[in-house]
Amino acid sequence: MKMRISVNFFFFCCTLLVCFFGRCKGQNVAPVEQTGVEGLNPAATELVDFFACKRLFSTSGAIGCGSSKDGDRGKLYGISSVQELEEFTKDESLKDRAIVLNSDMFDASVVSELISTERVNLLLIKPTTNPELFSPDIPTPFNLGDGLSHLNIPFPVALLSVEDIAILEKRIIENVERGYGDNNWQHGAEFTFYNGKTSVTSQFCLERGRCDPLGGLSVWGAVGDVVRGEKESVLVTTQMDSTAFFHDLAFGANSAASGIIAVLGAVHALGQYRDEIAALDKQIMVALFQAEVWDRTGSRRFVHDIVNGCASSDSETCSDPFTSSLEWTRLNLSKIGEIVAVDQVAGYFENISTFFTHIADDSGSSSTDLESDLQNEAGLAGLGVAKGAGLPPSALTSFLENEQFIGGGVVFSGYNATYQEINPFYRSRFDRAGSTNVTAQLTNVATAIARTAFVRASKGATPPITASDIEADFETIRQLESCLTQDFACDLVAEYLNTTTEFLQTVLQSEVSTNKFPPGTVPALFYTGVFSPQLFESNGKIQTFVPPSVLEIFVRNFVSHNTKPIQDEIDSTCGFDNTCVSDYADQIACNDTFVTALACVRGRCICSSTHFHDAYSPGLALGAEKLNDGIAISWNIEDDTNNPIWTEPTYSLPTIKLYQDGGYNTATEMLISGLILSIFSYVSISVIIRRLKETKFKLD
Known part of the structure; x- marks a missing residue:
């Protein structure tokens, strides 16, 4: 019997196997479960209680954070002081790091410095003491922000929980004890959260169907009557959203909630006299x-x-x-005569002793007269009031920019020249309601707004009521404030959505991408999210439906219930608006409205004078194409020069895993061991072959 053995091939295979197990490339990654490091929780290899920064795309490029497709990994390195930051930036041997940074150092300048080193693969924020001043939004004449939220960060970033930090700190200490260089067994972290490339624009992303426009549904309506396009109108408005660097922490107590509370409180006050208001010429x-x-x-x-x-x-x-309603087609921009925009009117951080009215520098008599009446009614409602500096950006600005709007307007706020006068945490996760009780003051603000709207709408008329009859309800304001700043899964919201607080809590928790809030503390979150229409075919025509958020449904239902024309509600049980349209349209006649005015409010079908309106960039047009398996949505870019387009990419849930890296020394030792073993194998095989040649099993 003859055996043919290739010594060189056998030697190569042995060397390859040894190098494979020795990780010749210089990294040996082992899960913590397999290492059994003393004093560490061997099961704690994946962090689950954190908030991840997302990447967004605009017309001009990307902002925010994200990982590469396969995730980014680095050795844990703690930075808790300016000195430690300097040590890291100067030591160029510290490469591929997962930085754990104290939150009191987390700002645009520090992050920019970390980016410039090109040695940071991921950034984990350790919650420490709250700063005295922090706004990550872009700086403007009214905002002293540092622009952190608008940086294009090439690595993933997450805010950790106290529990996660306890796990990481033990590993960081061990890394320090071993030395931060290329040493044996360094602890590391791997962060996977791919949000697209840093060079992508919103146009590029939309064309490839990999993102959706930012947006949602606005809420608008008329008090006591259907929309009358021929009537001149007074419009009371505020914004419904805010943001933060970590979008799932956009609490927006002052930047969003305070305005919503004040406007809804004013709506509730006006709704008590809806018949009298409906009879006015305006x-x-x-x-x-x-x-x-x-x-x-x-x-x-x-x-x-x-x-x-x-x-x-x-x-x-x-x-x-594509819109699901035609009510907005009744409106005429030239008939919207005056606008009162409400912005940041709660003194959660600084007591507001004086409120301010802002009008444009070139305002005409309409704005100045409106401002005068607002100041007068605010004073009568018990508020200090003065003329503010300049005109801050608001919905009023959008109307003033269009030449068809010939009216005037005023912004009513708690600040004079900068937001930080009353809100040091503008558009940050720290913008939360504190222990300061501002309910009475918010009630007075709502009263002043409601009375001003009535005074302007009743000019030249002799209604049966006076402005002094209109007064916001303290208890309603208290409930609104509690729901919008403390726990959104509250009784008031459940009542207007005709559901239970337990179900609300489940739904609200599902809207948060990672961390879960404890029961009873599920806050209203004011990040707008994406505009995601659903197209369907009905009677041979393509129609659209945009699923509203819980906040949007609540606001629509609250305004609708308190402003709808007083008439009988039908004996119905409903859960959604389309139930009213499909099942009860022939049982209730909504005078002078479209059938889509039927709405399900508090579990009953009513004739609503309040409606949703699509909120996505006017630079986009929604398109549709019939396919064999359904209807495909397309976005056509019409004007991205004058109308910025913001989009959010589709993404999977973020993951952070911990591991141990053998480092350069360990890999080198294993490689040397492998080479020694290979040499020993070669010598042994040579001896065996020589002996075999001397036996009856001679080799050719």
């Missing part, structure tokens, strides 16, 4: 705009649609642009 309208953070998307879309109208419609819906 109508009072209300609008809460979504996605205002992103270049006033909601209000600009509203103005754009009113001006351009519906190019193609049937009796109930519009297909150019």
